[in-house]
Amino acid sequence: MNDMPSADPRIVRPDDINPRFNWGRAVPAPGHMAVDFEERIDFRRLHNYRVARARQAMAKAGLGALLTFDANNIRYLSSTVIGEWSRDKMSRYALLPGSAEPHVWDFGSAATHHRRTMPWSDPKCFHAGMLGLRGAVPPSAGLMKKAAEEIKAILVEHGVAGQPVGVDIVEPPMMHELDRAGIKVVDGQQVFLDAREIKNIDELILLNQAASMVDGAYHQIFEELKPGVREADIVASATKTLYQMGSDQVEAINAISGERCNPHPHNFTDRIVRPGDQAFFDIIQSYMGYRTCYYRTFNVGRATDAQKDAYKKAREWIDASIALIRPGMTTDKVAACWPTAQQLGFANEMECFGLQFGHGLGLFLHERPIISRLVSMTDPLEIKEGMVFALETYCPAKDGFSGARIEEEVIVTDKGCRVITLFPSEELPIANKY
Numbered sequence: 001m002n003d004m005p006s007a008d009p010r011i012v013r014p015d016d017i018n019p020r021f022n023w024g025r026a027v028p029a030p031g032h033m034a035v036d037f038e039e040r041i042d043f044r045r046l047h048n049y050r051v052a053r054a055r056q057a058m059a060k061a062g063l064g065a066l067l068t069f070d071a072n073n074i075r076y077l078s079s080t081v082i083g084e085w086s087r088d089k090m091s092r093y094a095l096l097p098g099s100a101e102p103h104v105w106d107f108g109s110a111a112t113h114h115r116r117t118m119p120w121s122d123p124k125c126f127h128a129g130m131l132g133l134r135g136a137v138p139p140s141a142g143l144m145k146k147a148a149e150e151i152k153a154i155l156v157e158h159g160v161a162g163q164p165v166g167v168d169i170v171e172p173p174m175m176h177e178l179d180r181a182g183i184k185v186v187d188g189q190q191v192f193l194d195a196r197e198i199k200n201i202d203e204l205i206l207l208n209q210a211a212s213m214v215d216g217a218y219h220q221i222f223e224e225l226k227p228g229v230r231e232a233d234i235v236a237s238a239t240k241t242l243y244q245m246g247s248d249q250v251e252a253i254n255a256i257s258g259e260r261c262n263p264h265p266h267n268f269t270d271r272i273v274r275p276g277d278q279a280f281f282d283i284i285q286s287y288m289g290y291r292t293c294y295y296r297t298f299n300v301g302r303a304t305d306a307q308k309d310a311y312k313k314a315r316e317w318i319d320a321s322i323a324l325i326r327p328g329m330t331t332d333k334v335a336a337c338w339p340t341a342q343q344l345g346f347a348n349e350m351e352c353f354g355l356q357f358g359h360g361l362g363l364f365l366h367e368r369p370i371i372s373r374l375v376s377m378t379d380p381l382e383i384k385e386g387m388v389f390a391l392e393t394y395c396p397a398k399d400g401f402s403g404a405r406i407e408e409e410v411i412v413t414d415k416g417c418r419v420i421t422l423f424p425s426e427e428l429p430i431a432n433k434y
Contacts, residue, residue, distance in 0.1 A: 064163025
């Protein structure tokens with residue numbers, strides 16, 4: 001499947017449908033509309049590429065099928081989504097059986113809706129399904145038993161019933177029912193991560209579009225950040241703006257100011273911003289499912305030498321890591337250019353995890369590669385062309401309470417990388433300067 005074209009028309013190699021991007025051009029951020037006068041996102045190409053990547057990874061792992069209960073993996077396989085409310089309900093699931101089309105079990109009438117609005121997929125692949133809403137309907141009702149039997153029947157139909165099935169996340173009672181149905185379950189999360197690590201041109205454009213929306217949100221934050229405003233006010237205003245620009249989920253906006261900057265609490269409160277505060281923000285949101293993780297630091301009105309120095313060091317550390325990003329580089333070498341936990345005043349790398357950090361971006365917030373002194377020094381990964389990830393640095397200030405946080409998202413090109421987070425951060429921005 002990986003080396004030779006197949007006689008089965010349902011098997012497509014990712015390279016066959018993924019034109020190599022010309023890195024001499026800018027990656028587009030074309031807006032949200034489909035138009036007749038220029039090529040933008042080709043969603044059918046995107047769907048076919050993602051399924052082909054999943055099949056390729058599945059074959060490499062020696063699996064007969066992939067079964068997913070995770071909302072992001074379901075979208076990756078099937079291009080279906082029914083709203084953020086379903087993300088933590090464990091009510092939807094999808095199956096990729098060998099070379100056949102993905103099957104989706106969706107919430108009630110959503111299955112009927114898919115049959116009517118997704119003509120590129122076989123209507124027989126959409127099923128109504130419900131496993132119990134995380135135990136609200138107990139397993140004794142038989143919903144999970146019935147689901148396992150349906151899955152087994154499809155595996156038999158496509159000739160892969162005797163092969164292992166990769167599963168990402170699953171409720172224990174469902175795992176037991178799969179076992180009773182004679183289905184051998186193995187770890188499928190690593191297979192999905194293998195599939196998702198290289199993005200095609202449509203994914204690159206969607207990630208760039210999502211970053212461009214946060215560019216705009218940061219300009220608004222820069223204008224609104226002044227004494228008297230609360231962290232929560234900034235979060236509310238930025239959330240509204242992002243949804244107005246087309247976000248399909250504003251997962252979180254960390255807003256940290258003043259004495260809350262050190263140590264980093266990873267949240268927001270109703271604290272009132274004051275003159276001279278250092279403040280940093282992380283905007284985590286998605287467009288068409290594709291995510292951002294994008295920190296910026298500001299000062300309010302003025303900045304002290306300690307605050308300026310913290311920002312300068314955070315900028316130096318992130319620039320050093322960006323300079324290393326290219327195909328063939330390994331994550332241990334990138335992590336080595338960042339300070340140790342002890343240099344930042346922490347007892348060990350676990351307590352410092354996430355402060356000097358890199359992580360892949362896609363339909364998940366944390367994909368490959370993960371870059372951190374906690375794991376990369378002993379288990380390094382190779383950086384590859386077409387990966388997209390974020391690099392984050394943090395520096396506490398010598399005053400004991402301020403701190404600077406910077407994050408840049410990068411696309412790995414043929415020779416290096418391209419930064420797609422464009423709100424200015426070369427020097428410490430001072431909002432409403434006195």
